[in-house]
Amino acid sequence: MKRDYPMSKVYGLLEPGPVVMLTTAANGRANIMTQSWHMMVDFEPPIVACVVSNRNFSFNILRETQECAINIPTVELVKQTAGCGNTSGRSVDKFKNFRLTPVAASRVAAPLIGECYANLECKVIDARWADEYNIFILEVLKAWIDPSRKRPQTIHHLGWGQFMVAGKTIKVPSKMR
Amino acid sequence: MKRDYPMSKVYGLLEPGPVVMLTTAANGRANIMTQSWHMMVDFEPPIVACVVSNRNFSFNILRETQECAINIPTVELVKQTAGCGNTSGRSVDKFKNFRLTPVAASRVAAPLIGECYANLECKVIDARWADEYNIFILEVLKAWIDPSRKRPQTIHHLGWGQFMVAGKTIKVPSKMR
Numbered sequence: 001m002k003r004d005y006p007m008s009k010v011y012g013l014l015e016p017g018p019v020v021m022l023t024t025a026a027n028g029r030a031n032i033m034t035q036s037w038h039m040m041v042d043f044e045p046p047i048v049a050c051v052v053s054n055r056n057f058s059f060n061i062l063r064e065t066q067e068c069a070i071n072i073p074t075v076e077l078v079k080q081t082a083g084c085g086n087t088s089g090r091s092v093d094k095f096k097n098f099r100l101t102p103v104a105a106s107r108v109a110a111p112l113i114g115e116c117y118a119n120l121e122c123k124v125i126d127a128r129w130a131d132e133y134n135i136f137i138l139e140v141l142k143a144w145i146d147p148s149r150k151r152p153q154t155i156h157h158l159g160w161g162q163f164m165v166a167g168k169t170i171k172v173p174s175k176m177r
Numbered sequence: 178m179k180r181d182y183p184m185s186k187v188y189g190l191l192e193p194g195p196v197v198m199l200t201t202a203a204n205g206r207a208n209i210m211t212q213s214w215h216m217m218v219d220f221e222p223p224i225v226a227c228v229v230s231n232r233n234f235s236f237n238i239l240r241e242t243q244e245c246a247i248n249i250p251t252v253e254l255v256k257q258t259a260g261c262g263n264t265s266g267r268s269v270d271k272f273k274n275f276r277l278t279p280v281a282a283s284r285v286a287a288p289l290i291g292e293c294y295a296n297l298e299c300k301v302i303d304a305r306w307a308d309e310y311n312i313f314i315l316e317v318l319k320a321w322i323d324p325s326r327k328r329p330q331t332i333h334h335l336g337w338g339q340f341m342v343a344g345k346t347i348k349v350p351s352k353m354r
Contacts, residue, residue, distance in 0.1 A: 009336075011336070012335050012336040015194075015213045015214070015333075015334050015335070015336070016194055016213075016333035016334060016335055016341050017192075017193055017194010017195065017213075017333055018194065034353070036192045036193075036194075036217075037192070037216045037217045037218065038216055039214045039215055039216035039226065039227070039228065040213075040214045040228070041214065041228055041310050041311070041312065042310075047310075049216065049226060049310075049312065050216070051216065051217070051218055075347070078347065078349055079349055082349045082350070082351040082353065085351065085353040086351055086352050086353060129306070133218050133219075133224075133226075133314065134218070135218065135226065137310065153344075154341075155347075156192075156193035156194055156333070156343070157192050157193060157353070158189050158192070158193055158346065159186075159188070159189040159192065159354060160351060160353070160354065161348050161349050161350060161351030161353065162346055162347070162348050163346065163347050163348070163349070164193050164331075164343050164344065164345075164346050165344045165345050165346070165347060166333070166341050166343075166344055167330075167341065167342045167343055167344025167345070168341075168342050168344070169335065169339055169340065169341050169342070170252070170255065170332075170339070170340050170342060171338050171339050171340075172255055172256055172259045172338050172340070173259070173338060174259040174262065174263055174337060174338030175263050176211070176259065176262040176263060176334070176336075176337070176338065177336060177337065
């Protein structure tokens with residue numbers, strides 16, 4: 001069972017740079033897009049920038065619906081993550097094809113991926129740079145986390161199917177949020 | 178000794194989301210800023226977006242000089258990386274204070290950090306969103322890598338001095354660049 005995750009802590013999920021799966025929905029049809037080109041822009045409310053290429057099926061849906069969810073997979077899902085990156089929602093129902101579970105979100109129409117350890121419900125707040133740079137600015141409205149996952153082994157794309165798996169955690173004195 | 182790194186491969190250095198150290202220079206004075214809020218925007222030429230807060234000493238320098246370098250540290254440099262994030266260039270000469278070696282770049286005035294395993298010389302190509310979102314769009318002009326570092330253990334910030342250290346690398350079939 002997922003739990004509500006505080007908005008103030010959301011940045012810590014994306015700042016380390018995991019591959020994410022972006023979900024969208026339009027006309028009763030859901031889609032999944034794998035991507036790594038995202039960054040935090042502000043802490044609270046959590047603002048996220050991401051790049052969705054206009055060659056992707058998700059581009060127009062994101063621009064039209066102004067909504068999506070960011071789902072963060074761990075290493076157990078690496079094949080599905082790569083699979084979703086290698087297929088297009090134009091021809092494949094990715095939830096069905098990769099046996100992923102769509103879970104209803106609370107604030108957006110896009111479904112959450114049940115198997116991902118964290119899910120962020122987002123609205124597009126600025127698409128002015130979508131044409132020029134494929135950049136969308138999102139605000140996270142609601143976040144969910146699986147509290148049983150203490151050390152989620154996120155995956156980080158190095159290119160061409162190579163992924164770095166999150167290793168150990170170390171701590172040094174720091175005032176940096 | 179560092180070697181020239183192909184522009185076509187630069188994205189693979191930033192896409193996994195490592196903490197980086199941004200160097201700038203103005204009036205003969207160099208500065209270092211630690212940051213994790215960056216993302217790739219395009220492959221080739223490599224275009225990178227990053228967030229530099231207007232509260233940071235580097236903000237005005239970056240806007241005025243339109244130049245910087247992105248330096249990628251590994252776990253051996255975690256204390257210096259956190260240290261540079263906890264001090265301001267307004268009052269501290271970070272190269273001196275953290276015993277880091279400034280190395281002359283070839284295309285920009287900002288020095289490279291010798292101890293970092295990779296260095297990207299960048300120019301600002303778009304600062305139109307600097308006021309609103311603190312976002313700068315950079316183009317990488319030249320990249321350097323230490324070819325002796327086969328498995329660089331990059332560090333990924335989780336918040337408050339906690340860093341995830343890059344773990345093992347796995348490979349799955351994929352056509353995703």
